[in-house]
Amino acid sequence: MAHAIRIHANGGPEVMKWEEVEVGDPGPGQIRIKASAAGLNYIDTYHRSGLYKLPLPLILGQEGAGTVTAVGANVSDIKVGDRVAYASSPLGSYAEERLMQADRCVVLPAGISDQQAAAMMLKGMTTEYLLRRTYKVQPGETILFHAAAGGVGLIFGQWAKALGATVIGTVGSEDKAKLAKAHGYDHVINYRTENFVERVKEITKGEGVPVVYDGVGKDTWDGSLDCLRPLGLMVSFGNASGAVPPFAVGTLATKGSLYVTRPTLVTYTAKRTDLVNSANALFDVVKAGKVKIETPQTYALKDAARAHADLEARKTTGSTLLLP
The missing domain is CATH 3.40.50.720 (NAD(P)-binding Rossmann-like Domain)
Structure with a gap:
């Protein structure tokens, strides 16, 4: 069993519960990830509040990074021991361990830490498509x-x-x-x-x-x-x-x-090729030192409700991590 932040009803931060959940073995096309960190994003508050309606109960979180501990059938480009990151559905990054679709994850290169990745995948790939594809800034x-x-x-x-x-x-x-x-x-x-x-x-x-x-x-x-x-x-x-x-x-x-x-990141990374290209462009500017990733705030994962309250009160700056 692993712990996760789960909601059973929509509402304010108080609906977020720290609960034990069953993770299970990865099915075809899936991997199991032991989490290093989850990223906090404003869209998480929309999922919690019900502004964006999703079936309940629900483990929150759409961005995270960690180490692969098991691989399901039909997964060829990710192996046990790889460090991976993601910023997409299905939700569930607010958890100590989780299953994830392999084709929605990217393997982290040397020079990019797990915490950097968890802090930047959703925000950084959003920046990539905004600057390079929605409007090509000159x-x-x-x-x-x-x-x-x-x-x-x-x-x-x-x-x-x-x-x-x-x-x-x-x-x-x-x-x-x-x-x-x-x-x-x-x-x-x-x-x-x-x-x-x-x-x-x-x-x-x-x-x-x-x-x-x-x-x-x-x-x-x-x-x-x-x-x-x-x-x-x-x-x-x-x-x-x-x-x-x-x-x-x-x-x-x-x-x-x-x-x-x-625009949405979901659309801009719907194809596996676009996802990988967007992530690689992000990794390149970070490794080159053109973009520095900082995490002014970190919270224990079990304190995610407090992190949500601070985010909505505009008390946070930059990226925020939730640490298992």
Whole structure:
């Protein structure tokens, strides 16, 4: 038996229970993993609260790393003893041990630790597709990213800077502003004391930006559209402040024939080839020192409820790990 964080009903952090669970042997196409660490992500709170509905009971967590202890039939490219990481369904990374689909895991190369991997797979591959595929950021472009001191934000700032972009970020405190500045952002706007739309227009000399990356949602939606130049792209990839309310599509015409997309990591890594390529691109920038992965917060896995509460209260910065 192993322990895991499981929920039997949707709700706040209090619904998360530390329970014994049966792991079992891997079936065809599966591997069993002894966990080294699980990553904490905002999407985990959506699964817990029921914003994203999933069958219950449910072991939370979609990102983790560990060592393979058993391999099922029809698995050829992963073996017992390999260090692996993942950031996809099926959920279940908040556990000491688990079964996982082998084709959703990648073998970790030398130079990438288990804790680094657990802290960066979901956030880093999200950054990869945002910067390299949703909108291909070019050297010299000025771009806007909301929640610059968050888990995706700190990776994004460094990677965007390595691509030669001028990066504007928004934050909610002066401490977070300093953190973002240290992670690649050229301009940091504290939205509690400044109007981010006015500041973006000032920075871009009235032109606006070609792309806005917005993982905040409801609170920043209208302002984000106003930061775009004509034919600009609004990338809405999260709902930290709540879901974006319905809006009239004609608004996009009046604001300059804008484009909108709502991408997900699931779609961008659905094919095994895309998953491996995205992970390898992430590993390459980390090993090259262009992106540094830090974990300012760690919690014992059994204390995951406290980690969720701190995340939702915006008390965390960067990546957070849950350690078995």
